[in-house]
Amino acid sequence: MKSFRKELVFNVPTRRAFVNITGQLEEALVESGVREGLLLCNAMHITASVFINDDESGLHQDYEKWLEKLAPHEPVSAYQHNRTGEDNGDAHLKRQVMGREVVVAVTKGRLDFGPWEQVFYGEFDGRRPKRVLVKIIGE
Numbered sequence: 001m002k003s004f005r006k007e008l009v010f011n012v013p014t015r016r017a018f019v020n021i022t023g024q025l026e027e028a029l030v031e032s033g034v035r036e037g038l039l040l041c042n043a044m045h046i047t048a049s050v051f052i053n054d055d056e057s058g059l060h061q062d063y064e065k066w067l068e069k070l071a072p073h074e075p076v077s078a079y080q081h082n083r084t085g086e087d088n089g090d091a092h093l094k095r096q097v098m099g100r101e102v103v104v105a106v107t108k109g110r111l112d113f114g115p116w117e118q119v120f121y122g123e124f125d126g127r128r129p130k131r132v133l134v135k136i137i138g139e
Contacts, residue, residue: 004032004136007044012126015073016094018060019121021050021132025104026111028134035109037138042101044133047091047125049098055118067094067124091124098122106138 006028010019025041043050053059071093076082079089102119105112121132 001137001139002032002034002037004028004034004134006031006134008121008132008134009129010048010121010123010132011129012123015091015124015126016064016067017123017126018063019123020055020118021121022055022111022118025119025134029106029109029111029136032136034106034136034138037106037136039104039106039111040101040133040135041104041119042133043095043121044131047088047095047123048130048132049095049100049122049124050102050119050132051099051122052102052104052113052117052119054116055120063098063122067097070094070097088125094124095122098124106136 008021008024012019025039029039041050071090073090076087076089081089081092
């Protein structure tokens with residue numbers, strides 16, 4: 001069995017963003033040489049996420065509004081976590097809702113998605129470099 005590991009680095013210039021990383025995962029899959037197996041992709045930071053959904057701008061805007069209603073950034077004093085001097089208590093909660101990782105089947109050397117599925121990096125406290133792990137195992 002083959003095992004392949006790669007880190008992707010993102011430095012989103014805004015506090016929040018959704019970045020389609022499907023192409024980068026497809027490139028990593030080619031690099032790995034795996035034709036049948038699994039790809040794990042996870043955010044390595046507790047204020048970022050990786051998730052699967054449709055690449056549709058209206059949906060992304062809906063996510064932004066919905067997440068901000070669930071865990072508004074302000075007032076920052078509303079979060080116990082922010083008493084440490086941070087201002088990102090909301091980002092931790094948003095990450096929890098959106099998830100840490102995805103696992104995608106690899107079939108015949110391709111990511112085995114359903115219709116419209118794409119992989120996204122979700123940033124909830126940006127403006128600094130953050131890593132995403134790609135781990136591919138299989139034959």
